[in-house]
Amino acid sequence: MKGREMSKVVTRFPPSPTGHLHIGGARTALFNWLFARHHHGKFVLRIEDTDRVRSKPEYVDDILAGLKWLGLNWDEGPYFQSQRMEIYKQHIEKLLAEGKAYYCYCTPEELERKRKEAMARGEKPRYDGTCRFKNLPPKPGAVVRFKSNLVGETVVNDLIHGPIVFNNAELDDWILQRSDGTPTYNFVVVVDDATMGITHVIRGDDHINNTPKQIQLYEALGYEPPAFAHVPMILGPDKTKLSKRHGAASVLEYKEMGFLPEAMVNFLARLGWSYGDQEIFSLQELIEKFDIKRIGKSAAVFNQEKLLWLNAHYIKETPDEKLADLLVPFLEKKKYPPAPKEYVVKVVQTLKTRAKTLVEMAEMADFYFLEDIAYDPKAEKKFLVPEVRPALEEMLKAMQQMPSLNEEQLEQVFRAIQQKYGLKPRNFAQAIRVSLTGRTVSPGLFEVMTVLGKERVIKRLKAGIDRIK
């Protein structure tokens, strides 16, 4: 009975609002979310805003918006560390009272001097324990240090890496509370994770070296440590830690660039995680199949080509109606005149196998929305030539006879005229294409015509004929 309740999985995502939700953070969030959902557990969001100067409310907004865009909903929080200072204080007091932590008066200058001396002797620089047994009372400017184990070893039973053994002699009496009274990162993380009942800590493997310290602290505090899973990092194309200079920093920037959240999630999941040869996963499928054991150990390079491929895939999969809605903001950004939804749906149908992003799709759609299309000079010169004029004129006349345009009929007429004048299908088609779209590349000719509608097609065909020198 109690076992079932106790074994309920609780994971968390603890971003610090000193920057946008970046790719690495998003993947960490995704893994935590997937693990929680897979086990019908809880996913907690915690904002680590103890750095009062660098933390900004707009970054909190960005992070929350990013998670929502990806579809990663949380069950608890967001908690803010800045509102939990009292809890941290209580834990410091407890450790102090039990002799598991102590005040240290050593000044930075003294420590720096000792560090240099140790280095000079060829020893490793670490706190020498000057104040460890002095049992000093509180004093302004004093720090609080953790009385760490000096003997034995601490082992991290990592779910991905297996046991990682640390020699306790390598550890330090690290600082829990700074001289200004603020608690340190490793300390608040442990207090938060313990008091929030986190059962599984899934985070970047840049935290591996912090883990033995944290485990000792859990034990000193009388809490049971959670299970740890350290996932490999995401690197830039130059194989260094992914950062702004590699391109987009924020997940929301990918939204701006016309990526679909489904593509992003699928991509992020497959970066470091796999399921046989399968490449395409819906969110639901990821929940079902996600398993920490299938996370790899080595760092992965962020490769936008694959993201683009996935995005193209999901664009093709998205129903036209929905895709049209998604495209509208991008059309507006291009300052195209507004058009009815049914029209955008038709536009989208012709473009969905051609665009890799919504931005690209909006760019390709210009001739559907602009009255005055831009003619590519090279295209015009090459295809709007005198020899196609009679055929174009006849095509124009034929269309004027039609009550409305439909693809089959248009194609029949096109073939007939093209043969009558002995034109190559390609040359005749391109002449029409340039007239209608201003360029040599577009969706199929007849679909373009039916989408544009008789009136506009006739107008553009006339304009095209007029441009023939």
Add this chain to the structure above:
RNA sequence: GGUCCCAUCGUCUAGCGGCCUAGGAUACUGGCCUCUCACGCCAGAGACACGGGUUCAAAUCCCGUUGGGACCA
């Protein structure tokens, strides 16, 4: 400098001692389809970092080297 992590095609990865003359995906090249471009389909090229062991047998296990990364200072 110390500690720790990692190492299969350019990239993401499958592989958990024999099924591997190493599979898939992407990107690339060629072809088919074709009114252009895409989509789709077919084909091609492309990797076990190196060196030692262990074993009848190693991409898979062990050790070392090299390389990359992270954390601490």
